[in-house]
Amino acid sequence: MKNHDTGLTRRFLASRVVTALAEPHGVDRYLNLVNPLWSVRDVRARVVAIARRTPDTVTMTLRPNGLWAGARAGQYVRFGVDIDGVRRIRCFSLAGSAAGAGPLEITAKVNPAGTVTRWLATRARPGLLVHLSQAEGEFTLPDQVGPHVLLISGGSGITPTMSIARTLRDVRYPGRVTILHYARTPDDVVYRAELARLARTCPRFTVTYRYTGSKRNGHFRAQHLRAITPDYADAHAFVCGPAGLLDAVSRHWAAEGISDRLRIERFTVAGAPFLGDPGTVAGELWFSRSGIRVPGDGRTLLEQAEAAGLRPAFGCRMGICHTCGSHKPEGPVRDVRTGVISAEPDEQVRLCVNTPAGDVEIAI
Amino acid sequence: MGTSTPQLTEEQLAALADELDEIRRELVDDLGDEDAAYIRGIVATGQRLEALGRALLWAGWFPPAWLAGTAALSVAKILDNMEVGHNVMHGQYDWMGDPTLNSKMFEWDTVCPAEQWRHTHNYVHHTYTNILGKDRDIGYGLLRMLDEQRWRPYYRGNPVYAVVLMLAFEWGVMLHDLEIDRLLSGRRKWSDTKGIRRQMWHKGVKQTLKDYVLFPLLSGPGAMATLTGNAVANLVRNVWAFSIIFCGHFPDGVASFSEDECEDESRGHWYYRQMLGSANIDGGKLFHILSGNLGFQIEHHIFPDIPAWRYQRIAPRVREICDRYGLNYTTGPLGKQVGSVWRKIYRLARRPPDRPRTVLTGASRVPAEAA
Structure with missing residues (x-):
């Protein structure tokens, strides 16, 4: 259903009488015949654009149906797409601003050995219908944001921090925003141009990159932080990225006794060792x-x-x-x-x- | 059952299992877009026919519209129950991960609650196919369908019960899980059926409300035309489903088994029993779609969770395997199989000659003892 005047239609279609008439399959099965995007129950979305901004990522713009209840900055969705007859479900962070009701944006790292991201990067076309959950996850801005937000990310972990940064920009957050991003090379930074513009136009935003592919920079060390923001201990800190980065950052925050000021978004199970005897x-x-x-x-x-x-x-x-x-x-x-x-x-x-x-x- | 069947050795049964497992593996490896497109196409066709049928019945005062509407609705219900419902609930499309085609979540357009059907059909019938005393689909606790079921005067009414069951088939299927014969004989307590009776009540009310109250009311002055159209569509589906299902296991040439010979059976013996205990129906493409591909009952029984529209492709290979092992591959046109079933229903109503008897079944001799 379209976003505007269809609330009433949806309430009617979800009413008891219409539901009783559509027994046992439900109204959606009949709505699908008219428009596969329509539903009284499930969030579905149409892919309106697909781009490859870096060699190993794919960025999709999605327009959801009217059941989409919105997201807080930093949340993810469970994203379902039918590939060779099989509905594959993956969790992807939303990269867009949570302020306003624009289309959704997802940037995924393409796993060369994977099924879904590889398919999305090579085979998906605009017009594709996908199935979404409502937004989920606790990797979000607190209601009361302090005067300093620190966003640390690695690789495709940039997507939820991008969402947080864009939202802070759009709500004209009066405090400081420090972004520290780890990428292999400069070419691997998905939102490089936009981040550069952000740093140029909003003096409260600072953006620093560290390239793990170069010897001089390397992986996370406390000096990286001290060099850009010595008062990092007072910031609301967020970290999202590969397990190595998350472990290093959370160890450091724990050592400083400030773990309560750090939020971590973990995309994968940290190994699945067999624990039993x-x-x-x-x-x-x-x-x-x-x-x-x-x-x-x-x-x-x-x-x-x-x-x-x-x-x-x-x-x-x-x-x-x-x-x-x-x-x-x-x-x-x-x-x-x-x-x-x-x-x-x-x-x-x-x-x-x-x-x-x-x-x-x-x-x- | 009159057909002599070779006893296979354990080695032969193991080889048989290997051959069939290999076909199964090939089928599973090949599942994909084609299957998804097929079943979604059937679902959409059924949905369109249903919408068309219900729309035409609004003009049901006009006899051609009533006829066309009733026909469209009948076919919609048949597709929903057979090619979609029965097959989806077997888990044939679970691999798609689509909740609307998931065996655990699917509900069908008939009064029988899907959950109970999955128990009586997927588990009881498909696990214990044609084992007398275990497979409750043998006569549904109502009819005498095998010589081995001990005759009682009650069975004089066999043909009458069969006609009633045929006309009210969806209600019979609904009541199946109550196991009325076991309730009457005291082997099952009425209080044990409370949960399933509640499910039956809820599903029955919803279905009745839809077909016999709400849609007629929506038709205003044409309420009677809609009501009769809906009733006839349900009846047509009942007669069709009954006929197809009874041709699956009861025509001449199908073997039955005793509990003893199936105790601790191997996978090979399970396959062997499924093939000998089922019968196919010959027919064209449309017939197979409308019968939910149960014309390939033998293939269905060896691979119940493989998308049914694929049975047609593997049928020649299965038949060749049967021939090679000397196993009877029972098949025939619908008319012949229906005739065979009804002759049996009549024949088994009569009291058998009074003498101690043992009967040759599919694989061995068993005492004449009924469920």
Whole structure:
């Protein structure tokens, strides 16, 4: 539905009478025949532009339907796109300003071995329909922003900090904004031109780059911070980027005893080590709907299912999106993120973040 | 069942399983855009036919509009239940990750709650196919469909029960999970069915409200035309679904099995039982779409979670495997199979000759004991 005068239409379409007439499939199935963007339930969006601003990133501009409830600066969406018949769901940070209701912007790093970003970079065309969640995540500006915001980012981690910077610019934030970005080379900085303009036109913004591809600069060190803003300890600090950067920054903040002033956005599970004692996984993994039995090993249920020739639905593969949620009639599983073992019968488990911890039945 | 079937050795069964697993692997590896486009196309066609049918029924006072509207709605319901509903709920399209085509989330346009169908059909019937005493689809606890079911005077009404079940098929399917025969014989407590009865009530009310109250009311003065059109569409779907489903396991040539011979069975024996326990129906492209590709019942039973429209392509290979192992590949045109089923319904209504008897089943002799 369009953003403006359609609130009433949507309320009518979602009313009890219309819902009862559209049983059991729901109104959306009929709306789809007219316009696939229309829905009374799901956020969908049309890709209106696609650009490759650096060799290994892809930037998309999206126009969502009227169900989009807006985002706070720094949040992400779960982004679903159908590739070769399969809905692939990934989490992408929004790069656009949270002030105003412009189109959404997503910049993703293209993973040469990946499915989704590679497809988006090479095959996606404007007009593509995608499925979105509402905005999620706590990597956002607090309600009360102090006089100094420090944004540290690495690689494609620049997207949520870009959203925060643009929002601070648009709301005419009166304090200082310090941006410290790590990239391999100058050519790898996605928003380089815009950041340069920002620093030129808004004297409260300072932008500093460190290039990890050069010996002189290198990876995060406390001196980098001291050189540009010695009072960094007082700032609201945000860091987003590769695990190495996050670890280095959070270690430093912890050492200074100011961890409460740092917000971290972690895109990937920091490794998924098998935490258990190998003796406990000598069990058997039974995929009961397919009738396949394999010895349980240290890998996740999802990896083992795929190795056994199954193709269970999955999304983020990091325990966020619930796409791979499957019925587990019985058996103990261990959450690789927490190490917690759950032997609850008849529960929904996420295949991507659980390993068998004994005899397990999964109904796939 | 009158058809003698070779007993396969464990080695042969293992080889059979390997061959079929290989076909399955090929199919799974090939899933993609083509399947997604196919099922979405069928969904959209059904949706358009439904909209067209309901629109035409607004002009239902005009007989040609009533006829065309009822026909369109009938086909829409048939597509929804068979090629979309039955197949989606098997998880044939779960790999797409589309919530609207996900087996756990799908609801269909019939009074039977999807969740109960998945239990009675996907689990009970497809796991224990044609095992007397385990597969509740053998006669649905209502009919005598096998010689091995012990005759009782009740079965004199076999043809009558079958006609009633056919006409009210969606209601029969809905009540299936209650296991009425077991309730009557005291093997199941009425209080145990509280949860499923509540689901049946909710789904039944929604479906009835839609087809017999709301859409007729929307038609204003044409309410009766819409009401009768909707009723006939549901009836047409009932008769069609009943006929296709009964041709899947009950024509002559299909084997049944005893619990003993299926205890701790190998994957090879499971395949063997699925192939011998099912029957195909010959037909053209349109017939296969309207029957949810259940004309390929044998292929469906060996690969229940592979998109059904692909069965046609692998059918020659499956048939060749059956021939090679000496297994009966039962198939025939719809008319012949329907006739075979109804003759059996009549024949099994009669009291069998009074003598101690054992019957040759698919693979071995079992005592004449019913579920």
